[in-house]
């Protein structure tokens with residue numbers, strides 16, 4: 001009986017140490033996020049070439065549109081956040097690819113008048129909790145690579161969790 005409880009205590013202590021280490025790791029890498037942290041998930045992606053995992057989130061307008069199937073075109077006011085982390089394998093389960101270091105958050109903002117030159121989409125990114133829109137030159141680069149998706153309102157993501 002005594003042995004069993006000692007073993008249980010040791011196990012509990014080991015679990016506590018692991019949890020503390022994991023927490024410390026998460027805290028050390030914790031960046032400041034924008035308002036997208038309260039948005040719902042539309043989809044996820046894993047870029048094999050860039051070794052990044054991503055969460056594609058939508059604001060209220062985006063989620064409402066996705067639920068209604070009203071996505072071609074997406075309505076004005078839609079905002080997507082593509083939040084990326086470097087891929088890493090889980091320290092306790094190497095077959096699992098999980099988010100590592102935060103790699104940045106990009107945005108697409110739908111305003112068919114304001115961003116008429118780039119398919120109605122403004123392209124930007126979050127600097128900490130602030131959404132910063134790209135200048136015309138940089139947006140043109142983003143837009144060029146989204147042009148193959150013209151027939152889908154320039155959007156690659158297929159909402160799967162609306």
Ligand code: HEC
Nearest residue numbers: 045054080082106107108123124141142145154155156157
């Ligand atoms: C080299 C091509 C390429 C460039 C350049 C590019 N994108 Fe994308 N973008 C993609 C692809 C492919 C996806 C879908 C897969 C993924 O998650 O990467 C995507 C997805 C997105 C999404 C999620 C919505 C969607 O269309 O699926 C956002 C937001 C986004 N990109 C923003 C940007 C911004 C902002 C820029 C410019 C700073 C940019 N992209 C430049 C290829 C590109």
